Amino acid sequence: MSQGASVVPFEVDASCVAYATGERAKACTVREVLDRVGGKWSIGIIVEASQAPVRFTELERTVEGISRRMLTLTLRNLERDGLLTRTVYPTVPPKVEYRATPMALELYDTLVALTGWADRHRETIAAARDEYDREHGAAVA
């Protein structure tokens, strides 16, 4: 985190540059990737599927608030992007297991760091929000 540089266009690493410039053509943009991961339910699902293989209904209960539709959609997208594998067991009551791919597992630590950060600062953020609302007209929901 260099802050000394005064002129500093950006001394960021390649990934951030690619992110900022929206450099495409090659493959997915960093933004495209982040959009997928940053989806409302993706993180929760990836985290769950990183612990152990999970079944559809399991996720439906674990990831609170998700609708069946969104679970299906998110699952499909994550599978499409190679972040989850979907295994169907042709048993009589169908059984489908989702598990994180190595690529997704590699992301796990970062996600834990992210949720950890969020967790550590929630109160501070809530406080900041309250104060901001108090100073400025309030009511911003």
Place this chain on the structure above:
Amino acid sequence: MSQGASVVPFEVDASCVAYATGERAKACTVREVLDRVGGKWSIGIIVEASQAPVRFTELERTVEGISRRMLTLTLRNLERDGLLTRTVYPTVPPKVEYRATPMALELYDTLVALTGWADRHRETIAAARDEYDREHGAAVA
């Protein structure tokens, strides 16, 4: 985005639990925090503002693709949550500087890790996506 509390079967750490259970009441949910950070433009702005103080127009040029409106809105939200400070210099051409707060700076490394991961795997993801589309009837958008 309303959620109820419940039980989490897995042995995740506290942050993930808080995330999964959507435990509120205290402060912001982990999800609420992540929603803010996970916004379409937040990461880019935080990353920029973590390098050095940035001005409005600077961000407008650096964060490619953002509209003036969204820049303003995202900036306001980030400021409200205490992730950015806004400094107004009452000069004749107005000058406003945004800089990341310590809390946001703490997040910087994680964000770099995240964008780094995204960058490293963009091609893999694009490939997985292509293959998925080829196997399944294509057109899943």
Place this chain on the structure above:
DNA sequence: CAGGATCCTGGCTGATACTG
């Protein structure tokens, strides 16, 4: 059990125009 299909809404978002 694990989806698929459909309908519908609200919020995020972009485009455009105006201002201190």
Place this chain on the structure above:
DNA sequence: CAGTATCAGCCAGGATCCTG
């Protein structure tokens, strides 16, 4: 320069009903 205001569109997301 650094915003604010307004209008309109898209689509993520929810609710509901149906199936292999």
